Structures are given as structure tokens and as C-alpha cells.
Amino acid sequence: MSSKLDQLKSMTDVVADTGDIEAIARFAPQDATTNPSLILKAAALPQYSGLIDDVVKNTLHDADDPIQLQSAATQLAVEIGAEITKLVPGKVSTEVDARLSFNTEAMINEGRRIVQLYQTKGIDKSRLLIKIASTWEGIEAAKVLEQEGIECNLTLLFSLVQAAACAEAGATLISPFVGRILDWHVAHGAKPANANEDPGVQSVSAIYSYYKQHNYKTVVMGASFRNCGEIEALAGCDRLTISPALLSELKEDNGDLPRRLSPEMSFASQAKISINEIDFRWAMNEDAMATEKLAEGIRAFAADQVKLETLLRGWNRHV
Template sequence: MSSKLDQLKQVTDVVADTGDIDAIRNFSPQDATTNPSLILKAAQLPQYRPLIQRVIQAQSDGARDAQWLQKTATQLAVEIGSEICKLVPGKVSTEVDARLSFNTDAMIAQGRYIADLYQNKGIGKERLLIKIASTWEGIQAAKVLEKEGIECNLTLLFSLIQAAACAEAGATLISPFVGRILDWHVARGVKPDTANDDPGVQSVIAIYSYYKQHDYKTVVMGASFRNMAEIEALAGCDRLTISPALLKELSEDSQVLPRKLSPSMTFEPISKLDITESGFRWALNEDAMATEKLAEGIRAFAADQIKLEILLSEWT
């Protein structure tokens, strides 16, 4: 029997959730995703020192002020993404600065800038996904970028209303965060007996069902997994982005992996949601978990972006 990883690849596009090039090389995923936290982690690996040195030397001389730091950090993310592009046949996700998550125009501008940086390295838009937080402002930025042919990955997604708005905006892909939803419930004393009872798994299944029922083309890519059981419960989802540690577990397990999701399944009917701005904001406000986890995720990514910039400012 082949490994669970190989079985999963038969029914789901497997994406590596890492900026570690060696890990990507080991598991041969279709795509790869990065974020500020993963770029920060990768930047601290010894093998990345020459790359960081090149990025810094390529920047103009002068004070390492806020503008220099943001520009250099973005260039570093693109350099790492470009190296990843050599190892995956599909797309690489690169994230806009989380501090821009409530500024539509700024996110559009940085999305275009990132796409241009990749283009300058000979990597076309077809290999790229711009990651943007699933705020109302982020979704509107994605709507503009998608019309320009710059495909987007809407991240930090914790609710059906966010997913519905992303689909209406024409987003290429969404990343619902399974594990972080579970974390919120566990912190409040909810401990599911099985993966089928996991609120994060249930959230992705509801989104997948909603998209298939209403014929949305936006790709559902489950993310942020805490254990292998969550992944197994979503086998058959359009895509799953998985950390190297869990990819390793899947590769070492040769038990049968049943398919759990398929577009041909019969789903519990879900009516279309109100995707006006006021409807979106109210529905998100009424979902305490999604509201808290979205804000927390933005703060965490912003904090790691700042740590990365401090690292770059002190580089000698």
C-alpha cells in the first residue's frame, strides 16, 4: 500500500505550508504557501544567509528606515518564493504586509508590486498567488487584483461569511484555518472526540458544500492543521496546505486513506448569504470565534513582519 501522502495526492492537490526549501524538495508538493511567520523562520536558517546577504546588498545604500525595511522584507519574500518556484510545478503564495489589512488601496498597490518583482525574475502571474487577509478591505483588494489577472489567496479565513464574500469577489483561492478554529474551542473547554466533531473540520466542510452547491469556482484549501486526523477528515478537498511535520507523518503511514469529500456528494442545502458590506460586517461581528481569530492572526503576522524587519535592520 502506498503512503497516506501519496493516496492524498490522488484526490487532493497537496501544498507545502513552509518557506523551507529543503522540506519542499523532500515532499514534492503541487504548490507552496508562505506567510510572514514562515519567512521569518526560514530567514533564521543557516542556508538562507547568502540569499539574505544578496537581498540586502541589492538594496540602495542609505538609512535602514521603515521604507527600506518594508521593501527589503518584500524582496526577501519574493526571493524565497522564486527559489520555491524551481521546486514546485504549481503556484507559490506570497503575502502582503498584514499591517495593511484594513487599507484596500495599499493592499492593491503591494499586490501589484509583488507581482512585478516576480515578473522581473522571469516568473509570470500564472505561478503566483497574492495572500491577503480576509477582511472586507482585503476581499475588495482581491476583487481588483483578480480583474487585473493577479490571482489571490484569501487567508486568515474562519467563517462561512468570509468564504462567501471571497467567492463573490472572484478570488482564486481561500485558506480556511482548521487548527486555529479548533484552538479557540479547546481554549473554552470543547474537546472533540473525533476529527468529524472538530469545529475546524466542520467549518471547511460547510464552506466546501456552499461552494459546490452554488457553483463557485474559488478553490477551497484547508490550512493550519493540528494533527493528521484533521487532514484525513478532509481528504478530497480541493487543496490542503500542510506543514513539513505533518507531511512527514503522512509519508510514513501506509494505512488506507478513504476519500471524504467530493463535488458529487449530496450536501445539506445552504442558502446564499447576504454579501453587502453591512451584511458581511454584521455576520462576522456575530461570530465571536471568527472575529477574534481574524484579529489575532493579523496581529501575529504583523508582529512577525516587524521581527523580520528588525533582523534585516541588524544584519551585517
């Protein structure tokens, strides 16, 4: 029997959740997704030192200028993303600076800028997804970008109301975070007996069901997995973005992997959710897990963005 990774690829588009070129080449995913934390890790790899040299020399003329530092960090993310496009046949996700997560206009402008930077390297926007946090402001930014033909990946998504708002905005793809949902429930005393009882798995399954029932075209891409059991419980989901460590586990396992999700499945009926800003904010307020994990995720990505800029500032002094 083929590996579970190969079986998974037959029913789900597998995406590499990494900026490590060697890992992407090894597992041959359809797409790849990055974020500030992954770019920071990638920047520490020896194979990227030449890219960093070029970015610092060409874009960071004043290492104490915060605008230049932010610009250099974005340029580095694009440089790494451009290398990844050579290895995957599909799309590469590049994230907007998390510090802009509550500024719609700034996110729109940053999304446009990322696309322009890729285009100067000969990479068409059809190969890209602009990754934006699923705040109300982020969803509004994605609506504008999608209308301009710039496809978006709405990330840090933890609730059905976020998913419903993203679909209504016409987002190309959403990334519900399975593992982080589990983390919150475990921290509050829950201990699911198996993957089917995992609250993160249940959340993604409910979102998948909701989208299929109401004929939304937005792609559901489960993300942030803690173990292979979560991945196997979502086999058949539109896409799954998986870390190299878990991809390796799946590749080495030749057990049977049954399909768990399919558009043809019979789902429990879910009424269509009416979305406006007031209802969205109230629903998030009432969902402690989604509110806390969204805020925590934005803070973590913003902190890693600052660390990346600090790395570039230090690099500048040695170039």
C-alpha cells in the same frame, strides 16, 4: 499499500506550508504557500544567508528607513518564493504585509508590486498567488487584483460569511484555518471526541459544500492543521496546505485513507448568502471566534513582519 501522503495526492492537491526549500524538495507538493511567520523561520536557515546578503546590499541602503525595511522584507519574500518556484510545478503564495489589512488601496498596490518583483526575475504571474487577509478591505482588494489577472489567496479565513464574500469577489483560492478554529473552541471548553467533531473540520466541510452547491470556482484550501486526523477528515478537499512535520507523518503511514469530500457528494442544502459590507461586518461581529481569530492572526503576522525587518536591520550592520 501506498503512503497516506500518496493516497491524499491522488484526490487532493497537496501544498507545502513552509518556506524551507529542503522540505519542499523532500515532499514534492503541487504548490507552496508562505507567510511572514514562515519567511521569518526560513530566514534563519543557513541556505538563505546568501539571499539575505544580496537583498540587504541591493535594497537596504538606510537600515533606519521604515519604507526601505518593508521593501527589503518584501524583496526577501520574493527571493525565497522564486527559489520555491524551481521546486513546485504549481503556484507559490506570497503574502501582502499584514499591517495593510485594513487599507484596500495599499493592498492592491502591494499585490501589484509583488507581481512586478517576480516578473523581474522571469517568473510569470500565472505561477503566483497574492495572499491577503480576509478582512472586508482585503476581499475588496482581491476583487480588483483578480480583475487585473492577478490571482489571490484569501487567508485568515474562519467563517462561511468570509468564504461567501471571497467567492462573490472572484477570489481564486481561500485558506480556511482549521487548527486555529479548533484552538479557539478548546480554549472555550470544547473537547471534540474525534476529527469529525472538530469545529475546524466542520467549518471547512461546510464551506466546501456551499461552494459546490452554488457552483463557485474559488478553490478551497484547508490550512493550519494541528494533527493528521484533521487532514484525513478533509481528504478530497480541493487543496490542503500542510506543514513538513505533518507531511512526514502522512508519508510514514501506510494505512488506508478514504475520501471524505467530493464534488459529487450529496450535501445538506445551504441558502445562498447575500453579501454587502454592512451584512458582512454584522455577521463577523456576531461570530466571536471568527472576529477574534482574524484579529489575532493579523497581529501575529504583523509582529513577525516587524521581527523580519529587525533581522534585516541587524544584518545590514554586518554586511
